[in-house]
Structure formats: structure tokens, C-alpha cells
Amino acid sequence: MVDLRGQYSHIKSEVDEAIQSVIDSAAFVKGAKVTEFQHHLEEFLQVKHVIPVGNGTDALQIALMSLGLKPGDEVITPTFTFIATAEVVAVLGLTPVLVDVDPTTFCISVEALKKVISPKTKAIVPVHLFGQNADMEQILSIAKEHHLYVVEDACQSIASRYTFSNGESRPSGCMGDIGCTSFFPSKNLGCYGDGGALFTNDDDLAEKIRCIANHGMKVRYHHDRIGVNSRLDSIQAAVLDVKLPHLMEYTEKRQAAAMYYTRSLQSLKELILPQTGEQSTHVFHQYTLQVTDGRRDQLQAYLKEHDIPSMIYYPIPLHLQKAYQSDRYGEGDFPVAEKLSKTVLSLPMHTELDEEQLNYIVEEIKRFFN
Numbered sequence: 325m326v327d328l329r330g331q332y333s334h335i336k337s338e339v340d341e342a343i344q345s346v347i348d349s350a351a352f353v354k355g356a357k358v359t360e361f362q363h364h365l366e367e368f369l370q371v372k373h374v375i376p377v378g379n380g381t382d383a384l385q386i387a388l389m390s391l392g393l394k395p396g397d398e399v400i401t402p403t404f405t406f407i408a409t410a411e412v413v414a415v416l417g418l419t420p421v422l423v424d425v426d427p428t429t430f431c432i433s434v435e436a437l438k439k440v441i442s443p444k445t446k447a448i449v450p451v452h453l454f455g456q457n458a459d460m461e462q463i464l465s466i467a468k469e470h471h472l473y474v475v476e477d478a479c480q481s482i483a484s485r486y487t488f489s490n491g492e493s494r495p496s497g498c499m500g501d502i503g504c505t506s507f508f509p510s511k512n513l514g515c516y517g518d519g520g521a522l523f524t525n526d527d528d529l530a531e532k533i534r535c536i537a538n539h540g541m542k543v544r545y546h547h548d549r550i551g552v553n554s555r556l557d558s559i560q561a562a563v564l565d566v567k568l569p570h571l572m573e574y575t576e577k578r579q580a581a582a583m584y585y586t587r588s589l590q591s592l593k594e595l596i597l598p599q600t601g602e603q604s605t606h607v608f609h610q611y612t613l614q615v616t617d618g619r620r621d622q623l624q625a626y627l628k629e630h631d632i633p634s635m636i637y638y639p640i641p642l643h644l645q646k647a648y649q650s651d652r653y654g655e656g657d658f659p660v661a662e663k664l665s666k667t668v669l670s671l672p673m674h675t676e677l678d679e680e681q682l683n684y685i686v687e688e689i690k691r692f693f694n
């Protein structure tokens with residue numbers, strides 16, 4: 325699905341040198357490289373604070389910890405996402421309230437979200453799924469009306485942008501109170517291990533987040549709040565600092581591959597191809613189509629036989645996962661997510677796809693249907 329070795333081959337000397345310089349400095353944890361990368365990302369996103377942490381899941385957990393929520397408080401999040409989004413809510417003793425997604429963007433349905441707001445609701449965690457932003461204009465307006473926090477799960481959407489109806493354009497993850505991202509190797513900006521970050525323009529929240537990520541301390545061995553240990557290590561920061569200047573070029577390569585898929589497959593009536601919401605750009609963390617004739621699994625098996633990888637993100641929505649069952653909902657309650665889990669298929673998507681590979685993939689898909 326990704327070609328990290330191919331991508332590395334273009335930046336090998338820069339990456340090797342950056343890693344070597346961390347080894348030479350022996351500043352493996354909290355080194356200068358982490359601060360350098362943090363500032364470069366702040367500049368790139370035009371956000372006041374980037375707080376690097378150990379991974380995207382930690383980023384989401386720390387974000388919720390910083391909001392001072394209490395057990396039983398409700399956090400609304402989509403049922404069609406990676407487990408981490410709801411997992412951190414449950415881990416903190418908060419109540420995940422799952423809702424259905426929009427059939428066009430696969431992001432949280434604003435109509436569904438409105439219906440579940442209760443006096444216990446304290447936060448909304450929209451997920452910018454597969455690389456495009458949820459309907460942030462509406463979400464922020466609902467949050468304002470009901471005094472709710474908004475924590476963006478931007479783990480799949482770095483470098484995508486959202487334009488508000490007043491013409492203002494903002495980067496993904498920098499619109500709500502806090503944004504969270506992941507630098508997992510296959511992400512659009514990926515390191516060579518685990519990594520993540522939080523974004524915020526709020527000075528008080530930034531201070532709390534830094535404190536929580538560092539065992540709840542500001543002054544060494546003085547623990548003002550309950551925290552965790554979550555750090556981006558210097559070697560990962562060095563890799564990310566080499567890759568960040570390439571991020572827009574990487575994004576354009578993904579978008580070009582997506583356009584190729586769309587152009588080549590749009591005549592197949594058995595497929596619904598990815599659509600982008602009006603106010604967002606799409607950075608195609610995934611190119612996810614829907615197979616509408618019931619043969620999704622057969623297509624996947626056919627592609628496998630022809631050495632073409634594909635993935636089902638996500639085969640089971642969260643409300644049907646054993647660990648997340650609730651009296652609130654059951655099978656049939658979130659028809660869009662349930663249908664997507666049976667029809668979606670993600671095609672290879674990365675920065676190294678060339679025309680020959682793309683052509684091979686689309687020709688095999690066409691052959692399957694003809």
C-alpha cells in the first residue's frame with residue numbers, strides 16, 4: 325500500500341546525515357532536533373503551538389486530559405474511524421457517543437451529531453478521514469452554541485485545508501481547540517517509528533498539554549497534575565524535519581495519483597469513487613472507493629492474485645466492535661457506516677506510484693468488472 329523504501333531512496337543522504345547528527349550529539353530524548361522540528365511545523369501550519377508527543381493516540385488522549393473532563397462526560401465521535409479516536413475517550417473513563425458519517429465525505433454527519441448532544445456532552449472529536457476535513461464550519465458553530473470543546477483528529481489529514489464561507493482558509497487540525505496528528509510511517513508525513521503531535525492556538529491549553537505529556541510537571545519532580553510520559557524522540561524529529569520541506573510535493577503526488585485513478589475508473593458503474601466536500605481539499609491519505617455490486621471481497625481477492633495490495637479501512641464500525649457495545653445503539657442504527665464497512669476498498673496510495681503502476685492497477689480493476 326505504501327513504498328517507504330522508494331521514498332527514502334530520494335532523500336537518503338539527508339536522512340542519514342540527520343540521523344547521524346543525532347547519534348553524534350547523543351541527545352536522543354528532548355534534544356534540539358525536536359524543538360527545531362516543532363518550530364518548523366508551527367511555521368508550516370501557521371499555528372501558535374505544536375507539541376510533539378509519542379504517537380497520534382497519545383496526542384488524542386493528552387488533548388482530552390487537558391480539557392479537565394470528568395468520568396461520565398460525553399464525547400461525540402464518528403463510528404467510522406480508526407479505533408484510537410474512541411479508545412482514548414473510553415480509557416479516560418469518559419463516554420464515547422458514536423454517530424453515523426456523511427455518505428459523501430465519510431466524515432462525521434453534522435445532522436447525526438446535533439441529535440445526540442445532551443447536558444453531559446463536553447466535546448466533539450471530528451475525524452478528518454482519509455485526508456479531507458469534516459464539515460468544520462458547522463461543527464464549530466454547533467460547538468460554540470453548546471459550549472463544547474472541539475478536538476480534531478487530524479491523524480490522516482496533515483497539509484489539507486478547509487475554507488470557511490467568509491473565505492478564510494485554515495490548515496487541518498488548526499481550527500478547533502486542539503488538533504492531533506500521527507507521524508506513523510505510512511502517514512502523509514511519517515517518521516521511521518512512532519510519533520505524533522498536538523496543535524493549538526491557545527496558550528493555556530498548550531501549557532497544560534506540555535505539562536501532561538511530561539508526567540504532569542513543569543518544574544522537575546514537582547507534579548502539578550496527573551500526566552503521562554509521551555515524547556517524540558530526536559531521531560524521529562530529525563527524519564520529520566528532513567521530510568517536512570517535501571510535504572507539499574508529496575501531497576501533490578498523492579493528489580495526482582488520485583486524479584489518475586478517478587479519470588481511469590469513472591466509467592465503471594459498479595464503483596463509487598471518492599468525492600471531496602466543497603470546503604475542503606483532499607490530501608488522499610487513502611484513495612477509498614466503494615464497490616456497489618456486492619463483489620468488494622472478490623475484487624480484493626482478484627487484485628491480490630495480481631500482486632496489487634488493497635485494504636479495507638474499516639471492516640467493522642466502532643459501534644459493532646465487541647469492546648464498544650452500548651445500550652445506546654446496535655446493528656442497523658448507523659446505516660451509512662455499516663454500508664461503507666461492507667463496500668469500501670482502499671487502493672495503493674503513496675508518493676512513489678508511477679504511471680506504469682497506476683495503469684496496471686486500473687487495467688486490472690477494469691478487467692475484473694468487464
Ligand SMILES: Cc1ncc(COP(=O)(O)O)c(C=O)c1O
Pocket residue numbers: 379380381382405406408409451477479480505506507508518519520
Ligand atoms: C484516524 C486516526 N486516529 C488516530 C490514529 C492513531 O495514531 P497512532 O497510530 O500514531 O497512535 C490514527 C493512526 O493510526 C488514525 O488514522
